[in-house]
Amino acid sequence: MRVYALHGWEVSTAQAREIQLSLAKRVVTENGVIKPRLVAGIDISAPDTQGVARGAVVILRYPEFSIVEVEIAEDKIDFPYIPGLLSFRESPLILAACKKVCNAPDLIMIDGQGIAHPRRFGLASHVGLFLDLPTIGCAKSILCGRHQTVGEEAGSHAELLDNGKLIGAALRTKTRVKPVYVSVGHRIDLASALQWVIKCCRGYRLPEPTRLAHLAAAGRLVFEPDSHRSEFDHDDR
């Protein structure tokens, strides 16, 4: 069994899975009513040829969706991509970017699963637990679980079940476009998570927090303090 460097420690993939099982017990899957004033979106870029990637966190005012802050962390990624162990690969960079944030968000949306994970401890839960903030997992595809057909209209959703257990929902965020997969990250319930993802959608498949974080991680989101956002288009590389 191979071992990987993680925060200065050497862990085998088996140990990484044990760690997840242990941490999953601390995840909180409900909370009071959340009325976010600041919502954060988090994503990470794919590593370049030298293994360097960028983690981005974008802080947005709700419900205006104006950008308050953008923070980036850049570093070499060493942990490989292994389905189910994504958080060990991405969380270090994400947490590094979060440490730079001045405007603490009330809610965070992350590009990955929350508890819709084999050991109920996906990236969004991992980050939520480490930051002790409400997080929502909003992934573009399924890691585990199944669901019935989702209505074609924006807002339609279906339960995501794993061996009969409700672990999340498939949500159509845009009419006739592939659904996204929403799950509890930490300190929120599924109904609220679904509600906030829906309320953060602005005509794109991905909700604004995650969509802008993706652009920021790719270096395609320009933010001038106290001004408005400007997104580059698809041909100015």
Added chain:
DNA sequence: GCGACAG
């Protein structure tokens, strides 16, 4: 044993 498998 075989297939599936967040980014």
Added chain:
DNA sequence: ATCTTGTCGC
């Protein structure tokens, strides 16, 4: 995640 141009539709 990435490889990839133009094209169709709102």
